[in-house]
Amino acid sequence: MKLRPLMLLATVAALAILAAVWVSRSRAPDASALSPGPLAPGLAQTLDQVTQVRIVGAGDATLVTLDRNERGWGVAERGGYRADTEKLRALLQAIAAARRVEAKTAVAERHAQLGVEDVSAAEARGARVDVVTPSRTWSWVIGDNLVRGTGTYVRDAAQAQSWLINANIAVEKSPANWLDRALIDIGANRIAAIEVTPAQGPAFSLRRNDDDPASDFAFVSLPKGREPAEGYRREALAGVLSGLTFEDVFAAEQHPVPEKVQVTRFALDDGRELEIRSWPHEGHTLAAITQHLDADAEVPDGDAPAADAAALVADFQHAHAGWVYRLPAYKASNLGKPLEDYLQPVK
Template sequence: MSNRTVFILLGVAAILVLLASLGNLQREPDNTQAGRLFLPGLESMLSEANQVTIVKGGNEAVATLQRNADGWTVAERGGYPADFAKFRSSLLALAEARVLEVKTSDPEQYNRLGVEDVGQTAAAGLAVTIESPGNSATVVVGESDGNYRYVRQAEEAESYLIDRNPNFGTETTDWLDTNLLDISGDRVRQVSVTHPDGETVLVTKTDAAQTNFSLDSIPEGRELLYDSVANVTGNVLERLRFDDVAKADESEDAILVE
């Protein structure tokens, strides 16, 4: 056998090995399930859901959302209220999602879509478990593909591309209702700021028609850089949000404000 023949055979063998390793992703897509609901019955289940658990790679808990008499709360933050709008939007996206395409059922290929078991430390996806009395469902939410997302039911091998892109936060703080106060500057007449050295800065509005806050006690020979400079202080309570929260007996800084 000539050297040329040997090289040709080796080349063919290498190509066959490559095709075999990519077989699951390169095969013709199965479109027989296209258009069906990804999780039939989930929408009706949501009305009775009492807990939603979100876990990321390495089985690290992200958030345990629990329903009680006051609404949905985040257990990892001492039962602080959850961001219900985000929570509802994410779950409804899953409930309304329809299959666009059936993807791989080979666990060796899951990591390409982010739908591998979250017990793996390097897992890219999230396991979302929805629980209601006598029922539960766990979905591995993987990578996004434009406006769509790859998903897999945890107990099933088949993965799918769905026609929704539910956004499940990967940090506990993503699930908190971080709105603290929202008092428009139009409703504020006076703000007093006392510095550690005892100096007090006062900004005021004499009437509601006044556009900008005035700064009291401007030192002689000084002037405001621009007319609206005091508005930053006057509007300090407008859309005030926090970064994180903890019980007062667990942290000296119970609330970190942006």
């Protein structure tokens, strides 16, 4: 064989080998991801650029979608209702600060032992967390926490290698638990009067009365021959608005207000009136809550001017109109007591 063809064949062979090496290396994972180090290099510097966080569970089901919009963060599965930004920030900061400390199995058949199997599996225990920015998306499967000590098993969703990281990260899979549940926080000392009109049974009213030794609230009138029971029951009703949170929220069209509901009106000392329409639903209590300004209300000197009260009403209506809330049982119980529960037994 002549020299020139031999050289040509050798050159072609060398190029083929180089191409194979290049393809192999281009398909290989980044070496930095296969050694101990930050779980999410670069995420800490781009947290303010995150536009969406998705939590995906077994069967590739999207469980929670947290979206950033012009109003802040919302939970898509709850109609965009505002999210608990502190909880979201804590999750993102925990992921951004976490470090891979010990390599675990890279065998797909063993991933389930750590809870980091692909979430397309119907019985997957872990959750995939997708963190989206305009420039890239990070995806990790967050698995089990260590039984003893600190650490969580994690796997980059695009890689087989799993890791133990140096932090406990638990991913909340329920949309309701990602909501900002703060609803109202008005102390009983701000309430001037309460009117209760049950769906069934007699209505009753309470007025603030500092002369009543049993309670700060006295009945406007009572059935003939009846006496009020202990004052703490009236105090419990007045305390409904203090630290009021909710368990879940729905768009109003999902749960239209029934024809027969309890209506509870709280007149505040700054001229605002807060109305709660509540009704039972599948073992829980749902409520629609509105505010308005009572132009005829007498506002004590030194309280918020009408302009401030009007702004508070507008802000409340903007945030809560069009929503129906599922109330905690202990608040619903105090809200829903009939008149008879406030009276001494018939002698």
